Amino acid sequence: MRVAPVFLAGLVLAGCASSDPVYDPVIPFEAQGVTGFRVHNDGLPEAASAFDTPIDYSSIQNPAMYNPAIGAGAAAAGGAIAVLLIAAVDASIDDARNKKINEFLKAQRFDAKKVFYDALSDELTRSGYAVEVTEASAGAPVAPALTLDVDLLYYGYTIVSAEWTPAALATVVVKSADGKQTLLNDSLRLGSPPTYIPGAIAGYGPGGSTIVLPYDPAHLIANEDAITQGDPAASIASLRFALESVARGAADLVRGAAPPPAPEPPAPATPAVAAVDAPVVSQ
Numbered sequence: 001m002r003v004a005p006v007f008l009a010g011l012v013l014a015g016c017a018s019s020d021p022v023y024d025p026v027i028p029f030e031a032q033g034v035t036g037f038r039v040h041n042d043g044l045p046e047a048a049s050a051f052d053t054p055i056d057y058s059s060i061q062n063p064a065m066y067n068p069a070i071g072a073g074a075a076a077a078g079g080a081i082a083v084l085l086i087a088a089v090d091a092s093i094d095d096a097r098n099k100k101i102n103e104f105l106k107a108q109r110f111d112a113k114k115v116f117y118d119a120l121s122d123e124l125t126r127s128g129y130a131v132e133v134t135e136a137s138a139g140a141p142v143a144p145a146l147t148l149d150v151d152l153l154y155y156g157y158t159i160v161s162a163e164w165t166p167a168a169l170a171t172v173v174v175k176s177a178d179g180k181q182t183l184l185n186d187s188l189r190l191g192s193p194p195t196y197i198p199g200a201i202a203g204y205g206p207g208g209s210t211i212v213l214p215y216d217p218a219h220l221i222a223n224e225d226a227i228t229q230g231d232p233a234a235s236i237a238s239l240r241f242a243l244e245s246v247a248r249g250a251a252d253l254v255r256g257a258a259p260p261p262a263p264e265p266p267a268p269a270t271p272a273v274a275a276v277d278a279p280v281v282s283q
Helices: 072-107 112-126 224-229 232-257
Strands: 036-040 049-051 130-134 146-160 163-175 182-190 210-213
Touching: 036 112, 049 072, 049 163, 072 146, 072 224, 072 232, 112 130, 112 146, 112 232, 146 232, 163 224, 163 232, 182 232, 210 232, 224 232
Parallel strands: 036 130, 036 146, 049 146, 182 210
Antiparallel strands: 146 163, 163 182
């Protein structure tokens, strides 16, 4: 049985909550002579998301902590109603924010699907794999190829303290050509400050199953309004960075577990034939 520790190129292992991180399944799919991948192009959500700081409901659910005169029953009932009201207002605010951001992206003609799958295809092609990007419902590939599914659970922006940073979370799954074996199953998340410093965190983070990709402080955005009302080029570049980072991370996982095929040696050069002067015939 083989345990395949897969790390991202140029990165170091992050601290793990367990001494036995959850790595890939033990199927040595590099032994299958991988030359190509069929990439399903249905892994992106229809819209980007922007996540604000989660609300701490603990004090709302138990107001008796702060006012002993409130009975347990009244506290429970009042706390539950307050939580529902605040959650509804919070959801409405989130919906309005996401709508504004996606209208901005539409106005900028930003095609997240094209950006992501172009980046993923380019990364794999440069490594020497044959790549076919297709619908998940398409028929069997012309040539045997493993199936690569990268599903983004979300992409967009998230708040960190007062600033906003690009965000993305994805799963990367590789299956055999017949779809019967899962050969790789990992998660990727774009890191964010202050927990992760640029370029220094990698491998499997706390819990042992999600790989943390480095963030770039150049893509921090000052506040929520700056995403849609500031420099549009900066906001688009931030989101492009998130999508391309996940594409690069997915390709790194594949390259680590299934080294790309060696390039074919160049054909031997044809020996040069020396030119021969024609004899001069005297008249």
